[in-house]
Amino acid sequence: MKRVILEVASNRPLTPLVYEMQLTGDTSAVTRPGGFVEISLDGLFLRRPISVCDFDDGRLTLVYKIVGKGTEQMAGLQVGTKIDVLTGLGNGFDTTLCHSHALLVGGGVGVPPLYRLTRNLIAEGKQVSVVLGFNTQAEIFYADEFRKVGAEVIVATADGSQGIKGFVTDAIRQTGIDFDYFYACGPLPMLKALSEATDKPGELSLEERMGCGFGICMGCSIQTASGAKRVCKEGPVFKKEDIIW
Amino acid sequence: MVRDLSVELCGITLDNPVIPASGTFGFGEEMSKVYDLDILGSISIKGTTREPRFGNPTPRIAECSSGMINAVGLQNPGVDAVIEHELPELRKVFHKPIIANISGFSIEEYSECCAKIDKAEQVEIIEVNVSCPNVHNGGMAFGTQPESAAAVTRAVKAVTTKPVFIKLSPNVTDIVSIARACEEAGADGLTLVNTMLGMRIDIMRRRPVIANKMGGFSGRAIFPVALRMVYQVAQACRIPIIGCGGVATAEDVVEMMMAGASAVQVGAENLRNPFACAEIIEQLPKVMERLGIERLRDITGIIK
Numbered sequence: 001m002k003r004v005i006l007e008v009a010s011n012r013p014l015t016p017l018v019y020e021m022q023l024t025g026d027t028s029a030v031t032r033p034g035g036f037v038e039i040s041l042d043g044l045f046l047r048r049p050i051s052v053c054d055f056d057d058g059r060l061t062l063v064y065k066i067v068g069k070g071t072e073q074m075a076g077l078q079v080g081t082k083i084d085v086l087t088g089l090g091n092g093f094d095t096t097l098c099h100s101h102a103l104l105v106g107g108g109v110g111v112p113p114l115y116r117l118t119r120n121l122i123a124e125g126k127q128v129s130v131v132l133g134f135n136t137q138a139e140i141f142y143a144d145e146f147r148k149v150g151a152e153v154i155v156a157t158a159d160g161s162q163g164i165k166g167f168v169t170d171a172i173r174q175t176g177i178d179f180d181y182f183y184a185c186g187p188l189p190m191l192k193a194l195s196e197a198t199d200k201p202g203e204l205s206l207e208e209r210m211g212c213g214f215g216i217c218m219g220c221s222i223q224t225a226s227g228a229k230r231v232c233k234e235g236p237v238f239k240k241e242d243i244i245w
Numbered sequence: 246m247v248r249d250l251s252v253e254l255c256g257i258t259l260d261n262p263v264i265p266a267s268g269t270f271g272f273g274e275e276m277s278k279v280y281d282l283d284i285l286g287s288i289s290i291k292g293t294t295r296e297p298r299f300g301n302p303t304p305r306i307a308e309c310s311s312g313m314i315n316a317v318g319l320q321n322p323g324v325d326a327v328i329e330h331e332l333p334e335l336r337k338v339f340h341k342p343i344i345a346n347i348s349g350f351s352i353e354e355y356s357e358c359c360a361k362i363d364k365a366e367q368v369e370i371i372e373v374n375v376s377c378p379n380v381h382n383g384g385m386a387f388g389t390q391p392e393s394a395a396a397v398t399r400a401v402k403a404v405t406t407k408p409v410f411i412k413l414s415p416n417v418t419d420i421v422s423i424a425r426a427c428e429e430a431g432a433d434g435l436t437l438v439n440t441m442l443g444m445r446i447d448i449m450r451r452r453p454v455i456a457n458k459m460g461g462f463s464g465r466a467i468f469p470v471a472l473r474m475v476y477q478v479a480q481a482c483r484i485p486i487i488g489c490g491g492v493a494t495a496e497d498v499v500e501m502m503m504a505g506a507s508a509v510q511v512g513a514e515n516l517r518n519p520f521a522c523a524e525i526i527e528q529l530p531k532v533m534e535r536l537g538i539e540r541l542r543d544i545t546g547i548i549k
Contacts, residue, residue, distance in 0.1 A: 220305070221303070221305075
């Protein structure tokens with residue numbers, strides 16, 4: 001964990017509620033896909049945990065959805081604003097668990113952390129199929145970004161306005177993707193349905209209301225098959241067999 | 246001029262009055278990677294119970310104006326695991342006296358937990374949290390009645406020779422009567438105060454934010470209330486007080502001490518700023534210089 005001051009380099013809407021923010025500065029603590037950062041915002045007591053979408057030397061990309069006062073304030077941050085950020089939080093995904101063909105499944109605002117994961121898996125010479133689930137066409141974001149870095153992309157919308165009509169599990173069944181390991185991030189019902197729909201092993205990224213974000217307050221603890229774990233510290237990524245549904 | 250930041254609690258000298266409050270610092274392991282823990286006066290470890298506890302269901306956390314609510318529910322690995330694993334690990338990264346915070350759901354549990362942790366060499370003060378549900382007393386918290394607070398005090402005093410600080414709940418009509426009852430029952434000191442019972446509602450979903458509905462409100466917002474209670478108790482009791490509640494700056498530390506605290510705990514602020522205690526300790530000499538304070542301990546209770 002490292003506390004740094006980062007500068008907003010861009011901040012633009014991808015859909016009416018989902019924004020992409022680029023930050024520049026010391027990003028040295030961000031090393032694995034699937035981790036998160038915590039942003040300090042004016043007038044709010046607790047920091048806001050936001051998953052890392054992508055990172056390079058000196059640049060951090062966050063894709064976030066406006067769900068409350070914190071993210072609403074983030075959406076209003078102007079280019080050039082300096083913000084106090086705790087970086088390098090959470091365990092992240094383990095790309096070595098996939099041998100040759102990974103299935104990545106993202107639901108709504110669970111999509112962003114899969115982007116850097118895709119880049120890493122492809123850099124390791126693995127085949128990547130990404131299934132992105134949204135409610136409707138207007139909510140779709142990042143499908144092209146995944147294609148540009150070499151992933152096969154399948155979009156599912158609950159209302160059928162684009163791609164396959166239905167949930168991500170419907171899309172996986174219909175397309176019959178042959179994978180050896182899966183990685184997923186999204187709403188709990190989606191993660192549960194996905195885990196039940198496949199016998200293959202996988203890693204899932206969970207979300208929980210956090211206090212500190214770095215393991216000291218026990219605010220985000222969950223029960224797992226291997227005991228109590230903190231979503232912020234031992235997680236947010238857990239192995240499928242560890243999760244108690 | 247060299248400013249003297251040291252303070253004394255029951256004959257134990259602390260290099261400075263800044264102590265991370267129980268539950269906001271774990272057992273020190275994570276924080277030892279953030280800064281050198283030996284700069285702290287002491288550490289009050291995560292509340293420990295006789296049996297391991299997972300605590301309450303999530304969500305356990307809610308944001309508030311200038312504060313937060315938590316309903317963690319005393320998650321801890323149990324006193325045996327704390328003694329076998331957590332304390333030896335803490336010993337590697339913190340070489341000063343620690344405060345062991347204990348909780349219980351019956352008088353017997355308090356005394357058994359205390360008797361066990363009393364044997365740990367690095368524990369120099371035992372802090373007894375009496376704001377947990379009392380299964381022996383119609384669901385009332387031990388800390389909300391003078392009689393039950395005194396009963397817990399006597400039970401733990403009977404099994405340890407180390408100084409016992411009773412950590413009191415602010416959710417009471419008259420904190421002074423409870424503080425006096427603890428003092429009369431043999432308490433060596435008091436920690437004032439624990440969190441204030443609070444609640445938030447998610448107005449979109451029409452349900453409480455916290456799964457347990459209510460929780461403990463802490464953070465900067467509670468500072469004036471905590472300060473007032475420290476002052477009131479300092480006027481009525483002779484035993485030392487550790488002030489706790491909303492402390493976030495070196496000026497807050499000075500204010501708490503002027504109200505009557507001999508040392509100060511920093512709680513929720515650690516969760517939003519992991520460097521909070523380190524920054525307060527760094528600022529203290531500068532604030533003392535500005536205020537013309539040579540020995541920090543001299544300001545304890547100067548407000549009459």
